[in-house]
Amino acid sequence: MVRRLFVLLVALALVAAACGDDSTSDTTEPGAATTTTAGGGGGATATTTGGDGGQGGGTLAEVRARGVLNCGVSEGAAGFTNIDGSDFSGIDVDYCRAVAAAIFGDSNKVEFFPVSSQVRFDNLKAGQYDVLFRNTTWTASRDTDVGMNFGPTTYFDGQGVMGPISKGFSADSEPEDVDGLLLCTSAGTTSEKNVAEWASLGGATIRLETLETNEDVYTAFIDGSCDMVTTDASNLVGERFTRGFLDEWVIFPPTNISKEPLGPAYREGDDEWADIIDWTVFVTFIAAEKGVTSATIDAAIAAGDDPELLRIAGLESSEIVADLGIATDGFLQVIKQIGNYNEIYERNLAPLGLVQAGSLNALFTEGGLIYAPPFR
Numbered sequence: 001m002v003r004r005l006f007v008l009l010v011a012l013a014l015v016a017a018a019c020g021d022d023s024t025s026d027t028t029e030p031g032a033a034t035t036t037t038a039g040g041g042g043g044a045t046a047t048t049t050g051g052d053g054g055q056g057g058g059t060l061a062e063v064r065a066r067g068v069l070n071c072g073v074s075e076g077a078a079g080f081t082n083i084d085g086s087d088f089s090g091i092d093v094d095y096c097r098a099v100a101a102a103i104f105g106d107s108n109k110v111e112f113f114p115v116s117s118q119v120r121f122d123n124l125k126a127g128q129y130d131v132l133f134r135n136t137t138w139t140a141s142r143d144t145d146v147g148m149n150f151g152p153t154t155y156f157d158g159q160g161v162m163g164p165i166s167k168g169f170s171a172d173s174e175p176e177d178v179d180g181l182l183l184c185t186s187a188g189t190t191s192e193k194n195v196a197e198w199a200s201l202g203g204a205t206i207r208l209e210t211l212e213t214n215e216d217v218y219t220a221f222i223d224g225s226c227d228m229v230t231t232d233a234s235n236l237v238g239e240r241f242t243r244g245f246l247d248e249w250v251i252f253p254p255t256n257i258s259k260e261p262l263g264p265a266y267r268e269g270d271d272e273w274a275d276i277i278d279w280t281v282f283v284t285f286i287a288a289e290k291g292v293t294s295a296t297i298d299a300a301i302a303a304g305d306d307p308e309l310l311r312i313a314g315l316e317s318s319e320i321v322a323d324l325g326i327a328t329d330g331f332l333q334v335i336k337q338i339g340n341y342n343e344i345y346e347r348n349l350a351p352l353g354l355v356q357a358g359s360l361n362a363l364f365t366e367g368g369l370i371y372a373p374p375f376r
């Protein structure tokens with residue numbers, strides 16, 4: 001009992017020293033709110049804060065006047081935000097483009113703002129970007145934090161730990177196998193809190209080092225200064241694949257140690273803007289449900305036998321789309337230019353070995369959790 005208490009205290013002290021609360025530490029990092037990383041177009045400047053504290057007209061009007069959507073993304077997370085010079089890709093990047101397609105009818109009208117985990121919420125609240133699609137977990141403390149709300153989950157994740165097989169780790173490793181070892185992860189994440197709980201509940205003492213970027217974490221892991229790395233399992237799978245360590249690194253424990261619903265975050269107080277983001281995501285789910293893709297949507301509309309699809313395309317009950325303040329063909333452009341959820345998944349995540357079938361990220365019709373309210 002005394003040992004367990006000691007272990008718990010040591011683990012908590014280490015975590016507190018490393019990072020602090022993942023929501024509040026984001027707001028206390030020196031200079032965090034002013035950190036600006038210009039996106040693909042280069043030289044972008046921070047905007048004024050969005051939202052009018054009411055029903056709408058705030059962010060949408062501002063985005064329209066600017067002529068481009070500002071979107072917060074990761075500085076590099078395999079499959080979610082891949083950055084190659086000025087070329088951005090990934091599921092989060094695709095959802096930024098989808099919102100631009102809904103608003104402007106042009107998925108290219110988007111400026112990307114890569115940000116670290118640590119500053120992502122402050123920069124959102126300060127108005128640097130209009131929406132954040134950055135492998136971000138929806139949690140109670142983040143949601144109830146003043147200034148932010150979350151939209152529909154675009155990827156249901158969970159946290160894992162990854163270590164080299166050469167150090168004796170296996171897919172069945174449990175907290176006792178990490179006792180006394182050094183774990184690395186990104187600062188300002190849910191990952192750092194979850195793993196400390198997992199270890200202490202399992203009676204292990206871990207040392208936790210939080211580094212700023214994913215790149216910092218994997219550099220330290222590869223050179224052996226960290227025994228293990230921990231974060232969202234999608235990131236572990238994706239990075240193991242892209243870095244070419246499929247046969248060397250193993251992910252454990254057998255069941256994820258947390259729930260990590262990843263999706264968009266936006267400033268609170270602008271209902272119109274929230275609706276635009278939410279329904280942009282939902283129409284990609286509904287199109288997937290119907291098996292309608294970017295390649296087949298024109299034919300599906302021409303067939304004229306699916307009233308819900310005609311409403312999404314703004315060809316029937318067009319006031320539903322118009323009431324959101326976007327052009328009536330806004331969601332049609334989302335499907336035409338970006339595609340349905342399954343296409344987005346296939347394009348970005350399947351190549352990394354993240355299998356959709358049988359996972360939480362399958363459509364609800366296939367036993368998963370991807371579900372949208374009806375479009376009527």
Ligand SMILES: N[C@@H](CCC(=O)N[C@@H](CS)C(=O)NCC(=O)O)C(=O)O
Pocket residue numbers: 074075076077115116117135136137185186188189190191212213214215217230231232235260262
């Ligand atoms: N989903 C978690 C973790 C998100 C996170 O930031 N993960 C790290 C992985 S080590 C990352 O993606 N870093 C990317 C970067 O360096 O920009 C959260 O919202 O706190």
